[in-house]
Amino acid sequence: MKTSILHAISRLVALTTILAIGLAGPIAHSHADTPPGWITLPDNVALRLANARLLSSLPLNPNTQMTIELVLAMNHPERARAFIDALHDPHSSSYHHWLATGGFNAFFGPTTAQVQAAKYFLVSSGLTVLPQAPGNSAFLIVARGSVHNVEAAFHVSIRYYQGAGGNVFFSNNTDPQIPASLQGIVIGILGLNNAPAAYPRSVKTRPASRRSSQVADYGGGPNGSGLTPSQIASIYNADPVYRKLHDWGQRTTLGLFQLSGYTPSDITVYENTFHLRHVPLVNILVDGGATDHSGAVEVALDIEMQIALAQGAKRILVYQSPNDDKSIVNQYFRIATDNLADAISTSWGLCEPLSNPSEIRAENIAFIQMASQGQSIFAASGDDGAFDCKQQGDPTLLAVDNPASQPYMAGVGGTSFAGTFDPGNNPHPGYPPLPAEHAWDGSGGGVSQIWASPAYQRGPGVFEPGFSRTGAYCGQPAGVLCRQVPDVSMNADPDSPYSMYCTDPGDNRCTGFMDGDGTSASAPLWSAIAALADTFQKGRLGLFNFFIYHLNSPFGYHRVFHDITVGNNGHYPAGPAYDMVTGIGSPDIFGLVTLFGKPQHEQCQKHDKHCKR
Incomplete structure (x- = not known):
């Protein structure tokens, strides 16, 4: 089955003129501060720094442990896009032949050699590569180490800042650098800052x-x-x-991306008030789940609106994670990797x-x-x-x-x-x-x-x-x-x-x-x-x-x-x-x-x- 799908993808590429859309991988830019054999990964600084104030009186402990992630590039992106076009084309033999769980990584994920090269760089920099947990994406390599080792590995300085709204966060203030041998393999680094990355x-x-x-x-x-x-x-x-049609959305599973906790009993009150079926809620915590309930109104609204029109749904998966760029990416990949x-x-x-x-x-x-x-x-x-x-x-x-x-x-x-x-x-x-x-x-x-x-x-x-x-x-x-x-x-x-x-x-x-x-x-x-x-x-x-x-x-x-x-x-x-x-x-x-x-x-x-x- 896997071979036949790959052959179908290859045929699509050969027969189709592809409109390449989206961002390509980062272009390496050399500058005076980039050592020989290294490249700079542009666009890897928290953009909120433009309106933030450096807190020089609040230094970051160099021994503090932090977790970072390397984002690896997708292989054959043009093939992936052409394949998706065919999956949605009623006249294609591939129409609605969706990839099964794990299939995307097999066809478009990083190779073993690419993964090993990225891991070798992290380990040689004094960082510990963490085992891939269930639900983690093949496109993300997670590592942990001290602030000092992270700064040395990527040639950055990490400091505390205060945003325009008063929130305090840490961030690097220059773009990170990686070995030139990883060009085209690593397209981003997440976790170098913990600034809020999304708003309800x-x-x-x-x-x-x-x-x-x-x-x-x-x-x-x-x-x-x-x-x-x-x-x-x-x-x-x-x-x-x-x-x-006797259709209430039965047999379907709904999902929600969330960055806040909520009170499940609120949903029960909503269902009881409007005489709706009690749709099972399944909380899936990514990176430990949300850090607070400050956006609970958002979560309740999302769940209640899904139930309002699809009260027959089999279940609602309520994914939750902290609100930073690393965890946001992890949550979206978890939704994709679970494929539920x-x-x-x-x-x-x-x-x-x-x-x-x-x-x-x-x-x-x-x-x-x-x-x-x-x-x-x-x-x-x-x-x-x-x-x-x-x-x-x-x-x-x-x-x-x-x-x-x-x-x-x-x-x-x-x-x-x-x-x-x-x-x-x-x-x-x-x-x-x-x-x-x-x-x-x-x-x-x-x-x-x-x-x-x-x-x-x-x-x-x-x-x-x-x-x-x-x-x-x-x-x-x-x-x-x-x-x-x-x-x-x-x-x-x-x-x-x-x-x-x-x-x-x-x-x-x-x-x-x-x-x-x-x-x-x-x-x-x-x-x-x-x-x-x-x-x-x-x-x-x-x-x-x-x-x-x-x-x-x-x-x-x-x-x-x-x-x-x-x-x-x-x-x-x-x-x-x-x-x-x-x-x-x-x-x-x-x-x-x-x-x-x-x-x-x-x-x-x-x-x-x-x-x-």
Whole structure:
């Protein structure tokens, strides 16, 4: 089986012109301080140092033990991308023949010789290479040693800094160096800093009983706290999926990426209040799990939104890790290596200009692995409109969010019903006439400064004169279109919120039944839609972007998407077909579930005059 798949990959490379997207490995740059036989790994300094203050009075003990990781390059990346294209192509013999657990490492992982060369360097530098634990990725080599040995190994100095927000963290202040013999093998080093590397995308979450007098109660949740599960299902047309298809997402496993702990009993209260099935929760702790519960409201919101639409799910895997670049990468690789979750959501991110490029490169490998295994993953696009660095102190810089901007990720933006539609206590309100659903001004969206537009991102509205960018803007050859986000969207406005429940004492925002909002809500809802689609199609559908852009056409919209054409996110306007505020649009879940995975000619209906037969 392994040989036949490898032959198929080789044939694809030989027969296909490949559009290479994404970041290549780092280019070696020599400078006066680089010894002969060594190279510098660029982009391996915590970018938050630009706004941080060196704490000279707080020296780092040179004998303190620390853990670092080498990120190894993927072999045959062009083959991997071509293979993924074929896996999602209904006309390919490889269609939906997802790689089994371990297959990705066998075909695209580092060789034994490459691994041994990297380990030899670490050991010869006085570091201890740790045994690979279950669930660890073949692309990561973990080592431990004193601060002194780490500094000497990579020719760096590690010191304490205080960030603009007052947080204290350690970091190297220069890029590390490695032997030239490891060029093309090692693409990044993680663990040289422990600065917070991601932030939750939930926004004005607030207790429903303490809203300002200017904001009325909304929806049918307790105390007017927002939309209930039955209202979400009715508005976005999931009811016939339950009634006609008897599909509640059964047999599917959902996954969540989290950087905070939570209180499981909060989820039980939510389920009991809305008479939902108790979906089993499985906590999977990476690197010891989250260090606190300060983002408990985020975790509760994500879990409750998945259950709201996919209450028949077999289980929800709640992955948790500390919030630093090393542990974030470890968690994404753990999700990929486990290969247990069919659909995954992440509501934690950081604006691209401040994200660690080594972390981005490593994450990209994990997301490519997920796509090759048929796992569907969705990321919140951010809640600061077109200016994603706003929370980090730059309110005017046009920027998008990582990981939503990654090419092997479905970025989820936000819409709004505020001021145009409130279902009140009606449990089955249906979808209101357009333009009642309009663009939310907080919906993260825009143009990536890192990635080229993937081959799947095509269709009406994708190239928008005056707003789309090409070439050097995203580090690509002239004329190459840059990646745009979001891909899809769903209601996310704090003024048309979802009802949620959280009482975790570790998060002072948790006050019982309260508003849940932001793209933090829309991303897990989309992962629940993926669970419904997987159940109906009796198998994984893979990265949704490969299919949804085929529906970015007149015949696709009227059955599958609501085309959001009103509003903006502070810079980019909503408009017909694709736009950089709401993507392709918000879903008609029944239409989407029943059309997903079918070849384009099978999506045509007799009454679709625009359909190509």
